[in-house]
Amino acid sequence: MACRSGDRTSNRPEDAAAAGASTPGGTFVISIPVDAEPLIPFYANQAQTRLIVDQLFDRLADLGDSLNTIGDRGFVPRLAQRWDWSPDSLAITFHLDPRARWHDGVPVRSNDVRYTFGIYADTAAGIDATTQLAQIDSVTTPDSLSATFWFKHRYPEQFFDATFQMLICPEHLLGKIKLADLRTSAFGHNPVGDGRFRFGSWSPGVAVTLVADTANYRGRALLDRVIVSISPTPAGAIAKLFSGDADFIELLHPDDMAAIRADPRLTMRPYTDPSYGFLWFNLRTPNHGRPHPIFGSRPMRRALSMALDRASMARNVFDTLAMVPHGPFANSSQVADTTVAALPYDTAATDRTLDSLGWHRGADGIRHKNGQPLAFAITVPTSSKPRTQMAVLVQDQLARVGVRVTLDPVELRTLVTRLQKGDFDATMWVWKPDPGMSDLRQTWTIPAERFGANWGSYENPAFDADVDSALATSDLARVHTDFHRAYTTINGDAPAVWLYLPIQVAGIARRVHAGYMRPDAWWVHLADWYVPVKDRIPRDRIGLAAAAP
């Protein structure tokens, strides 16, 4: 399915000025299908929550649009005006912008950086980024505007870990709150940040309002306000875009695209998404116990993988809006490797393998061994239509080789709990890696069973060694060689079947001049989006004056 690409991708200030953006203003309404979680940066994992906290809080430095994570090339100053590396590269000192202030007027100081690192690094807090920071020894504050990160050893992504993983938080507001109370603190419903938007209001289930911080050290946002409008259903979210109540929806279903094309007020913006979808086998019994009776066998997993025609499945569900992955990575990743060998679609090979493993077809067409049918359940989240469709296709294709698959639809929160406990046979899952190279370590290595998201209990020390080796060198050629070996290993072990790489298409009002939508977070340049003066509608003109009480 073809989709029209938006032509408004410039982020250059001169283009913005020419289009009338020098007069700030405009209200940008984003329609989202779920409410946000408490706006605590430490715990902002859900995409909708990250969209909001990334507007409110700044990092020391931000990843550039090149998404390079090695060294500091391409990184853009944020709270840190500049930084120095120690001669031995084991320390980086960040020099804070003295103009930076929290939205309550208190200056941002190095003690905020030290406090933030202390929370993120605390293994008791249950913060996802903690394991990513394990190689940072400590943070010291030589003076109120300098924070030094000390590393346990040298590695390529030192700078990335010190900057990307942490949104700096205000110690004067959070420092007195006990670690265990942070997640549920009142701050999460009335956050004070330092970003180009300040928190306006949050009406639960209705909308979150962000307002331009006119005195921000990085300059005022071009938009007056951003409203994150909450619709509890996907139909409600898309209806708001069509009715004009919203200006943006981040993910269009193929069924909606024809209507977008027909509406002169709207346009589509395809953008890269680093997510990959996969059928995830649990290699152990619940609670990470004994080897799973089916998926504990490597030949069995390989046989099942080869029974799936991934290309036709992706086309069936996504039309042209998905590609088939080469491994556990998106093609846009800096460590992508499209030359790595994947298991072929070969049902004859599947039949041979299953026969050799002693699973023979019975009268009902299902394979049996020792009186047991070859059967398992795929747990699917009820909230995801594509994943359910994929699971149905897997069910059909595996039935052809004599495997009985039942679908187990489960509400998402329950599913996550079950995954964490290892209480599943197989599941249809999507993983959105962060831009760093070490993401593979968080999902597929042995330590990730305990501290990461290796909920399927995949274990191969050779794979771990290759990943560790790749992450320890700054030599890009060697990085790619090591990752190639790691990908080859994991593809051969088949702990999952890599099914699709989605291509996301956003729907957006034409009057909004949208900037570049970065793959890891489309919203990072939101403060530079604008509505040209001539295209403004009444809600764009209300200004920043407070509403009447």
Place this chain on the structure above:
Amino acid sequence: MVTTATFVLVHLAPGDPLGGGLDDPRISEAVRAHWRAAYGLDQPLPVQFVRYLANAAHGQFGYSFAYNESVGGILARTLPRTLLLAGTALMLSFAAGIAMALVQVARHGTATDRVIGAASLAVYSLPDFWLAQVALLTFAYVVPLFPAGGMVDPVMHPYMGPMAALWDRLHHLVLPALTLAALAAAGIARFQRAALLDVAADDYLRTARAKGVPERSVLMRHALRNAALPVITLFGLALPGFLGGTVFIEKVFSWPGMGSLAVDAVAARDYPVVIACAVVGSMLVAGGSFLADVLYAVADPRLRRASGAAPP
């Protein structure tokens, strides 16, 4: 009973109010223990239940895990919204249902009677969630007459004058209220039509017609009053149906009321909110039943006399 059943069911569901955090092995046991203690989840379920009942008896429904505020405060915000929606729909549905029944009886046996009967049966058989989605997509998207959800325009409403703000609120109310009302009106029409036909052959109506009373007055003044009693009963008893209906309607139309709150609370395992919603819902149902009794007595003088002065 409602409290007990809800308490048991919600605690039987897998998951916890901290997004699985209480079972997350990455979080230290000390932190998890602190959370359990902070939310009273460290006690055995029977103890938690007794404690909850004691607090509820004092009107304290506890503290929401997800909203980080007292459940009473959340209900004070969301319940009036649900009552506005359900109350409006209730009025609309009875007005429309009775009007349809009167037209059907006035044109009894004609094509009009049959068309209205068939149409109301068709609407009555529709699932409310489906009808709501179709109404939303039709009237907010295909023919954009109404907003696509919410109670008010989240951007412009605070900046509107009083009349514009009132109009904005009504404009947002129309579609969800009509959708909710349409489902109920169809059933009420069939109920009212049957009641009217029951009294159609009674002597007092024949007398009224013989006296030359116009047919409209015969129906409106004589037949309707006598055929209203079963529908008045239905008025009170319809309240549970409307409360159930608002759960779906509020979700589809982004109406931030108690129905929507209850669904979100179930998903978030926000135990105190789920139980409070169930308790308040059951109180409203009981209140509806009481209202039906009162209205019945008001409408039927015989009941007033029977419960009034006893015969000597």
